[in-house]
Amino acid sequence: MRWIADSIKNSPPSVLDKLLNIASEYKDVISLAIGEPDLDTPAHIIDAGTEALKTKYTHYTSNFGFLGLREAIAEKLDKENHVNVDPRDEIMVTCGAGTSIDLFMRAVLDPRDEVLVQDPGYFNYIYVGAFLNTKIVPIHVKEENGFSLNPEDLEEKITEKTKLLIINSPANPTGSVIPEKNLKKIADIVIENDILVLTDEIYEKLIYGEKHFSIASIPEMKERCVLINGFSKAYAMTGWRVGYAAGNKEIIHAMGVIGAYTSICAPAVSQKAALAALKGNQDCVEEMRREYDKRRLYIIERLNEIGIPTVMPTGAFYAFPNISQYGSSEKVWKLFLEKANVSSTPGTAFGKYGEGYLRFSYANSLKNIEKALDNIEKVIKNV
Ligand SMILES: Cc1ncc(COP(=O)(O)O)c(C=O)c1O
Incomplete structure (x- = not known):
């Protein structure tokens, strides 16, 4: 660290880097971690x-x-x-x-x-x-x-x-x-x-x-x-x-x-x-929005059904479930990664008030989201 500027050294440690490194060691995980569209450029x-x-x-x-x-x-x-x-x-x-x-x-x-x-x-x-x-x-x-x-x-x-x-x-x-x-x-x-x-x-x-x-x-x-x-x-x-x-x-x-x-x-x-x-024609934007909307309704309903309270979001492609009943953000992040093969992002990556939450990106296929939630449901039944 001796060459690194104080402003960089003194910035908050990147939770994300550390966790991405850990997550990369797990194979065949369903990723609900990535904040980018899974759909193709039109x-x-x-x-x-x-x-x-x-x-x-x-x-x-x-x-x-x-x-x-x-x-x-x-x-x-x-x-x-x-x-x-x-x-x-x-x-x-x-x-x-x-x-x-x-x-x-x-x-x-x-x-x-x-x-x-x-x-x-x-x-x-x-x-x-x-x-x-x-x-x-x-x-x-x-x-x-x-x-x-x-x-x-x-x-x-x-x-x-x-x-x-x-x-x-x-x-x-x-x-x-x-x-x-x-x-x-x-x-x-x-x-x-x-x-x-x-x-x-x-x-x-x-x-x-x-x-x-x-x-x-x-x-x-x-x-x-x-x-x-x-x-x-x-x-x-x-x-x-x-x-x-x-x-x-x-x-x-x-x-x-x-x-x-x-x-x-x-x-x-x-x-x-x-x-x-x-x-160009803007229909592609509306088609993508509708696709995310379907996933949004599914993921939020399902999370609430399996007992993880989740606010219905009205924008973007993220769900922010409250997982505090099962432990800290990092603990539950790891539990889902290890036992449910699902990667997500701990709420703490987004500031101190993110503790007790995870971020699930639903920029993934409905099929994968369904499988991820099936796995999570099994895991939380046993904690
Ligand atoms: C809130 C917000 N602003 C900006 C960006 C950066 O987007 P871009 O790919 O245009 O740099 C992101 C990317 O995730 C974002 O979530």
């Missing part, structure tokens, strides 16, 4: 990527992404999300939404700053915050609220050092959605306290029985908000690595400066494929 998108290769669209693009793609993103944001941004200087295309998160946090945070995040919540925010020596302040999103961020709980955590609130709806790992009325309350709170917002809407298209609302569409939020989205989840394009950030012009500019000296641009070929995703 054919017309693959064709557009292939065509880009054949026509030698294989060079650097602008480090904000090529303008045609930014224009298509601006059109999408306007039409679907009522978010108005100028494609010339208020959008940056990045290597996945993950890179947008990293560039954004590096562009706005100083070591003295406090950052509010949902807990349990997506771990990238915690780690990038730690790499930057900022203080990550968890807001407990409670099971009794369906794990949805409660504006009053957020208000309690604000101090004079709070600079940034990160919201993620629909959320990883809980599948919770923050309703429009609460997002409006949150907007009032952040405006009153002069706080910046990062809204990560990567699971926007995977929503069940609710309508997605973006906090960035509230006109007063424009100067204090950056929206992040991407192609990984909606179009099953995780490996293509395309995402984007849109909003406050100065922040997008600063992200571009950092991006110029790191990844330079998102892969050119992938940007063409992403353009085809936005411009």
Whole structure:
């Protein structure tokens, strides 16, 4: 460790790395651990990527992404999300939404700053915050609220050092959605306290029985908000690595400066494929959403039936069962891995309030999910 920077050494130990190593030693496990679509990238998108290769669209693009793609993103944001941004200087295309998160946090945070995040919540925010020596302040999103961020709980955590609130709806790992009325309350709170917002809407298209609302569409939020989205989840394009950030012009500019000296641009070929995703028929998105919805209903009903209380999520492709009656997250994670041949993710990978839960991804076939639950049912009958 002698060569490693303090900011990396002092960041929280990665639970996930350790557990993935353990899990890799088990053969023939059914994986409910992976947070990526099991479905394939739709054919017309693959064709557009292939065509880009054949026509030698294989060079650097602008480090904000090529303008045609930014224009298509601006059109999408306007039409679907009522978010108005100028494609010339208020959008940056990045290597996945993950890179947008990293560039954004590096562009706005100083070591003295406090950052509010949902807990349990997506771990990238915690780690990038730690790499930057900022203080990550968890807001407990409670099971009794369906794990949805409660504006009053957020208000309690604000101090004079709070600079940034990160919201993620629909959320990883809980599948919770923050309703429009609460997002409006949150907007009032952040405006009153002069706080910046990062809204990560990567699971926007995977929503069940609710309508997605973006906090960035509230006109007063424009100067204090950056929206992040991407192609990984909606179009099953995780490996293509395309995402984007849109909003406050100065922040997008600063992200571009950092991006110029790191990844330079998102892969050119992938940007063409992403353009085809936005411009093409959207039936593929709805077909995938329906498939996940079937699995969602099955997995939640079945978990509750076998005695593992699980909130019905309204977004993403995750179930977040409460397994506390059987032991700690890590203990039950190991039990299911060893005895039921099912891999999952312990809730503690997503923050301290994840203790007592597991995350099951239902981005796996219904047949595999059924088998996994049959195995788990047998195991819990004997504990
Ligand atoms: C909440 C959230 N944001 C961002 C990402 C990163 O997505 P991308 O593949 O676009 O980098 C993920 C991936 O799992 C996620 O769950």
